[in-house]
Amino acid sequence: MRPARSGNAGIASKQSAPGGFADRGCGFQCEYSRDVIPMGLYANCILPWFMDLALAPAAIAEQRAMLLRSLAGNVLEVGFGTGLSLRHYPKGVTRVIALDPKHPPLQRVAQRIAAAPFPVEYLPFDPDGPYPLAAGAVDAVASMFSLCTIPEPAAALRDIFRVLQPGGRFAFLEHGKAEQPGLHRWQRRLTPLWGRFTGGCCLDRDIVALVDAVGFDRVSHERVSVEGVPPWMGRLYRGVAIKPR
Numbered sequence: 001m002r003p004a005r006s007g008n009a010g011i012a013s014k015q016s017a018p019g020g021f022a023d024r025g026c027g028f029q030c031e032y033s034r035d036v037i038p039m040g041l042y043a044n045c046i047l048p049w050f051m052d053l054a055l056a057p058a059a060i061a062e063q064r065a066m067l068l069r070s071l072a073g074n075v076l077e078v079g080f081g082t083g084l085s086l087r088h089y090p091k092g093v094t095r096v097i098a099l100d101p102k103h104p105p106l107q108r109v110a111q112r113i114a115a116a117p118f119p120v121e122y123l124p125f126d127p128d129g130p131y132p133l134a135a136g137a138v139d140a141v142a143s144m145f146s147l148c149t150i151p152e153p154a155a156a157l158r159d160i161f162r163v164l165q166p167g168g169r170f171a172f173l174e175h176g177k178a179e180q181p182g183l184h185r186w187q188r189r190l191t192p193l194w195g196r197f198t199g200g201c202c203l204d205r206d207i208v209a210l211v212d213a214v215g216f217d218r219v220s221h222e223r224v225s226v227e228g229v230p231p232w233m234g235r236l237y238r239g240v241a242i243k244p245r
């Protein structure tokens, strides 16, 4: 259970983000590869490289654009990663608040942030606590390939619901539990090994059941087959949930 806390923490600005990167050296701890590869190398180089390799293909970019096109205003992006989604936000988006416990100190990430036509601000937060945003603080929340990795997805979803304004949209593009029972069994078997090399990614979470449990007014989603996504990740979930007014 995450402790209840409230209040707004300071948000690192777009201008200050690249400077902040310099503080993260090779001593950075990464819990998933402790015994295998030096921590900083894994968290700051190998994992971001793997994320870009796996999540940048054109077919996935197309899904990101389809997902994000209905969002506007102040958007919280949960699990910001390497900023691959930034170029897909539509014109009506005025600010992106980037939430991620890791900020890889990479030039390409800083370049993606600098190229965005709106401010992008990292929100410092405690991954074991609630998001440091007031209730109803944002117009929309986006999560892409993050609910698989967040250690407590149900708690994260409750926070997403809380920080959304009434009528606000939660847009998600995720992989998770396969529809075929045989494949689902394999996902459960593979997850301990897979997670070890992918920053804690779980293959078999039932994303829509998790989103449904939170109290959104309407949850609509499709399962989409996307070229380039390995079969053991199943068909993607692309959906939107609306907070009641």
Ligand SMILES: C[S@@+](CC[C@H](N)C(=O)[O-])C[C@H]1O[C@@H](n2cnc3c(N)ncnc32)[C@H](O)[C@@H]1O
Binding pocket: 051, 055, 078, 079, 080, 081, 082, 083, 084, 085, 099, 100, 101, 102, 127, 143, 144, 145, 146, 149, 150, 151, 199, 201
């Ligand atoms: C597979 S990556 C996806 C990155 C990005 N959303 C994308 O689509 O390219 C999952 C991300 O979730 C982040 N993450 C892990 N735990 C988290 C947490 N508790 N809250 C927010 N993000 C988290 C990881 O650091 C990582 O950047």
